[in-house]
Amino acid sequence: MEINRDEKRIDEVLSSPILLAERILVSVNEAATFHAECTEVRSQVDSINCMLHSVLRFAGSMYERPVRRIAADVSKNLKRALTLVRKCRRRNILLRVVTIITQADFRKMRSLLDASIGDMRWLLSIFDYDGGGGGIVLSLPSISSNDPILSWIWSFIAALHLGQLSDRIEAATELTSLAQDNDRNKNIIAEEGGVPPLLKLLYDAYSADAQIAAATALFNLANNQERVRLIADELGIPVMVKVLGDSPMRVRILVANLVARMAEHDPIVKEGFGRENVIRPLVMRLSFETYIGDPKPPLGKQSIQYFVQINNEMKRNSNSNHRRHLNSPLSSYSDISSQGGNHRGERENESPEVKHKLKISCAEALWILASGSVSNSRMITETKGLLCLAKLIEKEPGELQFNCLMAIMEITAAAESDAELRRAAFKTNSSAAKAVVDQLLWVVKELDIPSLQLPAIKSIGSLARTFHSRETRVIGPLVERLSHSNQDVATEAAIALGKFACPENFLCLEHSKTIIEFDSVPPLMRLLMSGERTKLHGLVLLCYLAMHAGDSEALEEAQVLMALEGVDRAVAAQHPVLKELIPKAIYHVRMYRAGVHPHR
Structure with a gap:
């Protein structure tokens, strides 16, 4: 290829x-x-x-x-x-x-x-x-008599290069049909040079049907790393960023899906999207008709001024991108459209269903872009993305709510691994961070839907090191979830609480006592009788509590020492973390019983 x-x-x-x-x-x-x-x-x-x-x-x-x-x-x-x-x-x-x-x-x-x-x-x-x-020629030359697909692909790609607009749309549609569920045909299309003319057709801002046909064909090709890298190498990333900025909503939906698929299959391309600033148009599309100012005050002067400011920023960014486009190899795609329109009329006339679908696609793209990427997660937090995601979690049930939760889960995971991002995006006086935490807690407490509770609980756990000891409101809902009938929810709650109580958390002593005060020990002991994964994380949390609050009456009443001493050595041997933690926990509990306070 x-x-x-x-x-x-x-x-x-x-x-x-x-x-x-x-x-x-x-x-x-x-x-x-x-x-x-x-x-x-x-x-x-x-x-x-x-x-x-x-x-x-x-x-x-x-x-x-x-x-x-x-x-x-x-x-x-x-x-x-x-x-x-x-x-x-x-x-x-x-x-x-x-x-x-x-x-x-x-x-x-x-x-x-x-x-x-x-x-x-x-x-x-x-x-x-x-x-x-x-027109498209479907007769077979002798050279491809044993493989008619090859001649058809040649004919379609030639139509993409030389045909009238209607021929190019038909050719892109035919390539989509050939590529669907057939990796061999996808490879032939890529090897025979089908990607550049499809990108050229996608760049044509004067025909939404042409852009839709091209985006659909590219989406079908972009399901493995090699073809995704080929699309990126043919300047596909700046083309998609440009289309997301100034095309009709129907086109943007497909391009956002294409961005998500490409980012999912290639981490290098994922970072490339970040460098080309694809996150800004995605956040802008996601925040369309959504108030993303301070979550508390009602809509007023401040929000209007904010939208004026953000729209001006978008215009400046669009003009800057356009100037860069005119001076870059990307200009080779502009055979019909030398400038893009803003399609304001199309945006205003689109149905609520189309607008909602665009938000779903943009949220999914942000989710995939943030996954495993500190730099992309940082960009999302720098473009008011957190406030927007929090607002949509509150107002938009269904797939959009799920995608927004998954995006926040990935952003918080990146913040957990990067102290700089954690301090910048989730500082205690940040309105965006507060809005996110409020919505996460609302999902955990009010929505008894495991598919939504799981990413919310994981997100809170990732942020464990950002909470003060006096901010106990996040611990109570997690302790309640230890008794959840869904074992995955209970397990994730134990994992999240473990991040509050682990020694790497500067406030582990205070958090451990708070966890016990919320009556966590009885449900935690019940977790020890569950499946292997649940039991593992339950034991880890129990060890942390014993190490940091071994003098607790709740631990003594639940006979935690006996439970820890009774852990099968074979089970502990299978998990190195338990092999190290259990002896420490037993030692601390015994010392507390003997009247010795190890932490002193």
Whole structure:
């Protein structure tokens, strides 16, 4: 799928069979035997030569892949014809005896040349958009008789390069049909150069139907790392950023889905999207008709001023991107549209369902972009993304709410691993951080939906090191979830509480006491009788509590020491973390019982 930068120019490729054809025509005049057969060969070669010159006229503006393949096959047949005709020249007696030529040789040669003539006619037919022909050609050249898919793909890609807009839309749609659920066809489309003209069609801001057809085809191709990398290498990322900024909503939905799919399959491309600032238009689309100012005050002067400011920022960013586009290789895509419209009318006239679907797609794209990426997560927090996500969690039930929760889960996971991001985005006086935590707690307490509670609980756990000891409101709901009927929810609650009580948390002593005060020990003891994963994380949390609050009456009443001493050594051996924690926990509990306070 790699592009060979050392390939000959197309005019050089065509000059080789043209030179062979001219040599054959000269050699026919020198033939001393088989005059009639050589004359037929000359007639066939003359037709091929004329068609080669016709194809040469398209050089520089043609789709080259079928030309190179067919020219190579034609050259091979012409070499055979030249060898055969030269054997018919006047020779001495000995060479005539040694070199035996039969009628069968000429019959076979005529068949090969007929196949080359058919291939050349087919080649001219897919390029004849200026000669009254045009349209997508579905006939089969001889060269692809064993693999008709190849010739169809060639024809569709040629239509993308040279056809009228309606032909280009039809070709993109046909490529989508071929690519659906067939990885072999996807590979052929990519290998035969289908990506660049699809990106060019996507860049055409004057036809939403064309952009939709191109985005759909690219989405079907972008389901493995190699093809995703190819799309990115063909300047696909800046094209998508531009389309997200100034295309109709229907187009943006598909492009946001394409961004999510590409980011999911290639971490390098994911970071590339961040560098090209795809996050800003995604957040802007997500916040459309959504108030994302301070979550407490009602809509008023402050929010209006904010929207004026953010819209001005978007305009400046759009103008900057446009200037950069004019001075970059991306300008090669602008054959029809040298500038994009803002499609304000389309946005205002779209149905609520389309607007909602766009938000779902943008939220999913942000979720995938943030996954495992500190830099992308930081960009989301710097573009008012947290406030927007929090507001949508509050107001938009269903798939959009889930996608927003997953995005926050990934952002908080990145913040857990990066202290700088954690301090910048989730400082205690941040209105965005407060809004996020409020919505996470609301989901945990009020929505008894495990698929939503799980990312909310994980997010709170990731933020454990950002909470003060006096901010106990986040611990109570987590302790309540230890008794949840869904074992996954109970397990995630134990994991999250473990991040509050673990030694890496500066406030682990205070948090451990708070966890016990919320009556966590009884449900925690019940978790020890659950499945292996639940039992593991329950034991880890229990050890932390014993280490940091071993003098608690609740631990003594629940006979925690006996429970820890009764843990099967085989179970502890399977989990190195337990092998280390259990002896420490037992030691601390015994010391507290003996009146010794280890922490002093």
